[in-house]
Amino acid sequence: MKRGGGFSLLELIICLAIFSILVAISTPNFFAMRKNAQQKDAARSIMLALRHARTQAVTENIEYQVAFDLDTQRYWLERGNLADNSTTWEVVRHFEEHQGGIIMRALANCTSSSGQRRIQFNPNGTSNTLYICTIDPDSVVRFRAGTSVAKIGRPVIHRDATGSGDWK
Structure with missing residues (x-):
């Protein structure tokens, strides 16, 4: 009997078993x-929103801030009415919610989970200091x-690769 050009059932089962093992190994990493x-x-x-606020403050010579509502997990850009000590703030832009259930927290140690926090930028490029954690x-x-x-006001991202609070 002449053998055809296809695979035998045993060869297909072995290939499927190897493929299944590879998928099982790679899924958690993915x-x-x-x-x-x-x-x-x-x-x-968040960093891009902060950069935009800083650029607008310097360009327009007026205060800008990014406001974060930790209760609703939303944030937005606000424009002040003065170059210093603004008394009213107008919402300029709302930013989209983060995907994948990402939660925002505030402060350097990421412990604040409620209320509103603001990072304010002045026309001279300075800001207050605050971190928003993801x-x-x-x-x-x-x-x-x-x-x-605060004297520089440059937005940055820090990474904690180990989960131990060793920010780099």
Whole structure:
């Protein structure tokens, strides 16, 4: 009997078994990578909002701030009415919610989970110092975005690779 050009049933079963093992090994790594990417994306979005606020403050010679509502997990850009000590703030732009259940917390140690926080930028480029942390649904903090030096006002992102609070 002549053998055809196809695979035998045994060969197909072995190939499927090997493929299944490879999928089982790679799936957890894929999900961890996806969570990390979502957190990083959320931190970058916050940093871009802060950069935009700083640029607008310097360009227009008027105060700008990014307001964060930790209760509703939303944030937006506000424009002041003066170059210093603004008395009224107008909402200029609302930013989109973060995907993947990413939660925002405030302060350097990421412990504040309620209320409103603001990072304000002045026309001379300075700001107050505050960090907004991005936390995945499993309560793992990997990134925080904010301003670390008030005199400079430059928005930055720090990463905690180990989960021990060793920000770099």
